[in-house]
Amino acid sequence: MFESRRDIFSKLRRNRQKARAIAARIIVLALLCAGGLRLPAQEKNPYAGDAKMAKLGEYQFRSNCAFCHGLGARGGGRGPDLTRAQKHHGNTDAELFHNVHDGIAGTAMPAATNGGIGVGMSDEEIWQVITYIRSLEKKTSAAETGNSAHGKELFYGVAGCGTCHMVNGKGGRLGPDLSSTGASRSIEYLTESLRNPSKRLAEGISEPLKDFSQEYETVTVVTSEGTKLQGVVLNEDSFTVQMLDTREQLHAFEKAKLRSYEKTRESLMPTYDTKALPEKDLKDLIAFLLAASEKGGGQ
Amino acid sequence: MKIARVIRFIPYFIVFCVLPSSSRAQVTSERLLHSSKEPQNWLMYSGDYAGHRFSALDQINVSNAATLVPKWVYQTMAGGKFETTPLVVDGILYGTGQDDRVYALDARSGRPIWQYQQTLPVDIRPCCGRVNRGVAILGDKIFVATLDAHVVALDSKTGNVVWDATAAEHAKGYSFTLAPLVIKNLVLVGVSGGEYGIRGFIDAYDAATGARKWRFYTIPGPGEPGHDSWEGDSWKIGGSPSWITGTYDPATNTTFWTTGNPSPSNRGEGRAGDNLYSNSLLALDPDTGKLKWYFQFTQHDEHDYDATQVPVMIDDGDRKWMAQANRNGFFYVVDRTNGKLISATSYAKVSWSTSKDATGRPVPDKAGAPTPDGNRVCPGALGATNWMSPTYDPQTKLFYVTAREQCDIFSTAPQPYEAGHAYYGSAYFPNDDTQPFWGALRALDPATSKLKWEWKHTSPTWAGVLSTAGGLVFTGDAEGNFIALEAASGKVLWHFQCGASVFSSPMSFAIDGKQYVAVAAGSALFAFALP
Numbered sequence: 001m002f003e004s005r006r007d008i009f010s011k012l013r014r015n016r017q018k019a020r021a022i023a024a025r026i027i028v029l030a031l032l033c034a035g036g037l038r039l040p041a042q043e044k045n046p047y048a049g050d051a052k053m054a055k056l057g058e059y060q061f062r063s064n065c066a067f068c069h070g071l072g073a074r075g076g077g078r079g080p081d082l083t084r085a086q087k088h089h090g091n092t093d094a095e096l097f098h099n100v101h102d103g104i105a106g107t108a109m110p111a112a113t114n115g116g117i118g119v120g121m122s123d124e125e126i127w128q129v130i131t132y133i134r135s136l137e138k139k140t141s142a143a144e145t146g147n148s149a150h151g152k153e154l155f156y157g158v159a160g161c162g163t164c165h166m167v168n169g170k171g172g173r174l175g176p177d178l179s180s181t182g183a184s185r186s187i188e189y190l191t192e193s194l195r196n197p198s199k200r201l202a203e204g205i206s207e208p209l210k211d212f213s214q215e216y217e218t219v220t221v222v223t224s225e226g227t228k229l230q231g232v233v234l235n236e237d238s239f240t241v242q243m244l245d246t247r248e249q250l251h252a253f254e255k256a257k258l259r260s261y262e263k264t265r266e267s268l269m270p271t272y273d274t275k276a277l278p279e280k281d282l283k284d285l286i287a288f289l290l291a292a293s294e295k296g297g298g299q
Numbered sequence: 300m301k302i303a304r305v306i307r308f309i310p311y312f313i314v315f316c317v318l319p320s321s322s323r324a325q326v327t328s329e330r331l332l333h334s335s336k337e338p339q340n341w342l343m344y345s346g347d348y349a350g351h352r353f354s355a356l357d358q359i360n361v362s363n364a365a366t367l368v369p370k371w372v373y374q375t376m377a378g379g380k381f382e383t384t385p386l387v388v389d390g391i392l393y394g395t396g397q398d399d400r401v402y403a404l405d406a407r408s409g410r411p412i413w414q415y416q417q418t419l420p421v422d423i424r425p426c427c428g429r430v431n432r433g434v435a436i437l438g439d440k441i442f443v444a445t446l447d448a449h450v451v452a453l454d455s456k457t458g459n460v461v462w463d464a465t466a467a468e469h470a471k472g473y474s475f476t477l478a479p480l481v482i483k484n485l486v487l488v489g490v491s492g493g494e495y496g497i498r499g500f501i502d503a504y505d506a507a508t509g510a511r512k513w514r515f516y517t518i519p520g521p522g523e524p525g526h527d528s529w530e531g532d533s534w535k536i537g538g539s540p541s542w543i544t545g546t547y548d549p550a551t552n553t554t555f556w557t558t559g560n561p562s563p564s565n566r567g568e569g570r571a572g573d574n575l576y577s578n579s580l581l582a583l584d585p586d587t588g589k590l591k592w593y594f595q596f597t598q599h600d601e602h603d604y605d606a607t608q609v610p611v612m613i614d615d616g617d618r619k620w621m622a623q624a625n626r627n628g629f630f631y632v633v634d635r636t637n638g639k640l641i642s643a644t645s646y647a648k649v650s651w652s653t654s655k656d657a658t659g660r661p662v663p664d665k666a667g668a669p670t671p672d673g674n675r676v677c678p679g680a681l682g683a684t685n686w687m688s689p690t691y692d693p694q695t696k697l698f699y700v701t702a703r704e705q706c707d708i709f710s711t712a713p714q715p716y717e718a719g720h721a722y723y724g725s726a727y728f729p730n731d732d733t734q735p736f737w738g739a740l741r742a743l744d745p746a747t748s749k750l751k752w753e754w755k756h757t758s759p760t761w762a763g764v765l766s767t768a769g770g771l772v773f774t775g776d777a778e779g780n781f782i783a784l785e786a787a788s789g790k791v792l793w794h795f796q797c798g799a800s801v802f803s804s805p806m807s808f809a810i811d812g813k814q815y816v817a818v819a820a821g822s823a824l825f826a827f828a829l830p
Contacts, residue, residue, distance in 0.1 A: 059712035070728065
């Protein structure tokens with residue numbers, strides 16, 4: 001009729017033993033997955049040096065990465081140049097994989113979704129892209145570029161860069177923070193930025209993600225009281241502007257209430273031609289930026 | 300004595316008060332046909348069957364728009380783009396939100412009456428956000444089309460599911476984002492998935508039972524006319540989705556739907572031909588789904604120029620037009636009785652086409668095709684406009700459209716098809732122009748296609764446009780402003796900072812004689828009125 005208590009207990013015990021055995025198997029499997037499968041999948045590039053995989057990676061790169069990082073990974077408005085061997089967010093295979101797979105918090109770099117839109121890559125496709133990036137990488141060391149110690153002297157001294165730019169916590173605020181720029185941009189780009197600063201206004205790529213784009217456009221306003229202020233645009237819409245003036249004071253205005261409002265894409269940064277900055281000094285300055293980013297950027 | 304007499308009459312009063320309101324609670328197909336007779340309500344996605352997105356309410360007008368204030372805000376508490384155009388029926392607002400949320404609100408206070416959310420599987424394939432643009436209504440049912448490719452009928456009083464029809468396999472890239480369109484007793488929907496190599500279709504479901512009454516494949520099968528516009532088997536995975544709500548002409552019993560890009564969107568290799576009926580205007584019989592005629596805007600598209608913009612019916616005397624400001628940068632006026640092109644005029648910067656065929660239709664230049672190293676083409680991949688609604692104002696006789704001035708570099712790369720995997724064969728990226736992208740609200744005269752005025756946005760926006768009998772147009776911007784302009788001149792009269800980008804098209808309604816204008820921005824639905 002009724003099962004005795006004993007029977008019930010023994011059944012329970014048997015079930016518990018069975019459950020324990022299953023649990024143990026699951027744990028072993030999980031460990032195997034974590035130790036045996038996960039490591040090769042996420043720590044080391046299985047396609048390293050494979051030219052065919054690099055080609056597939058190039059196609060993947062165009063579809064998934066070039067929007068921000070540019071064709072040929074040479075850098076775009078938002079994304080850094082990935083042909084640099086020294087990368088701000090890590091250089092190992094595992095770090096690259098992690099950055100593509102999971103995104104980079106605090107930046108515009110999104111996480112991959114397998115097969116989705118945006119960065120829609122599977123693990124294999126991410127490794128193909130890494131293989132492609134590796135095939136493009138160029139080593140650029142500060143020591144080979146110039147005298148970084150002299151560059152630092154110039155930066156905070158006669159060249160006056162530090163008046164407007166910050167590197168690793170020291171310097172001005174009017175221009176972009178350059179702590180990680182050495183690792184994000186090519187030598188050619190950095191040279192062009194010095195020689196012809198208005199050709200391409202910097203977009204705040206080294207800064208944490210903003211949902212609006214800051215381009216360091218020059219703004220000149222005359223307030224209703226007649227005060228003239230010049231500076232850079234931090235943000236604006238059709239009706240308001242938020243700016244930092246050349247004395248590093250924050251201002252916010254309703255455009256309709258200003259006596260005049262003028263915005264140009266002529267950078268406030270002076271042009272450093274070969275007279276203002278001879279080739280050797282330019283190289284030293286760039287060497288300083290490279291060295292600063294080699295030490296880990298913002299730290 | 301007097302009081303007693305009054306009390307005796309109370310039951311009659313109750314009967315009189317309740318009867319009309321309970322009969323009004325039923326939205327009949329007759330009411331949908333004559334939506335202009337009840338401007339206090341917004342009965343379908345575009346406000347009316349003509350796709351005008353025009354409100355005949357004029358309490359908010361040019362003289363007082365500057366005093367508009369927010370009256371209530373409803374928060375969906377969800378992330379992602381919030382694209383809904385709500386409906387309002389007799390004081391109740393029905394809207395959707397991110398991740399297929401549906402809700403009924405007290406339209407006077409914004410307080411929720413019921414909320415519903417579709418249980419979405421993990422392997423859905425929304426291309427461009429977990430978005431939904433709105434519901435349709437008939438009788439006591441609310442219809443929503445979901446990201447897992449279902450069409451669901453909800454009880455308008457409780458939000459309970461009445462029926463749930465599966466249209467297609469979501470894991471293969473099929474999804475719905477649009478607001479359905481009710482015609483007679485049928486619920487019409489078009490599918491999304493042009494980024495996944497689907498075979499597009501437009502479906503009609505019986506509003507009472509959820510049984511599918513017809514399906515029109517937007518890519519003709521073997522033996523059907525137009526099938527030979529596809530190379531080999533490419534028709535099977537040729538895209539041509541139909542992801543924006545259509546319009547309906549009761550006079551000819553014709554429903555007009557538009558279609559999107561052929562797949563893969565940015566690679567023409569492997570799908571030689573015009574790729575019918577991608578990027579087309581389709582005239583269908585709503586009872587049978589039979590094609591009456593079609594007009595293809597962009598043949599053999601390689602730039603993702605979906606024609607999925609609401610096709611707007613405009614009558615000019617005896618002339619029956621269909622106007623569309625297309626994503627490809629041309630403003631088309633088509634005779635909607637036969638599909639013949641009347642005019643095609645660029646309303647934004649265009650470089651993909653520099654010539655027209657014998658009918659006046661712009662044809663693509665070979666030189667504009669995407670290349671491995673990239674080719675700069677205007678408009679860019681997001682188009683000169685996109686899904687955000689235009690409006691036609693019968694008072695000013697002007698067509699207002701959100702224009703985006705953005706050119707992109709189109710590159711191409713081979714990509715094998717894999718079910719459920721993004722399939723676009725390429726990418727686009729921002730060009731090297733020193734000038735940033737910008738946008739504008741443009742007022743076009745459909746009779747001449749000429750620009751009447753424009754209001755420049757700081758950056759390209761994803762907000763649609765509403766016009767009202769108060770002489771106003773309303774739109775939003777990417778910086779979060781909701782803006783009222785004078786419809787005749789484009790002069791800005793009022794703006795409100797919503798705190799996040801406007802990714803929706805506004806609408807208007809009235810309760811107790813008070814007019815509201817509503818718009819979704821960020822994760823919030825705002826309702827504005829006079830103080």
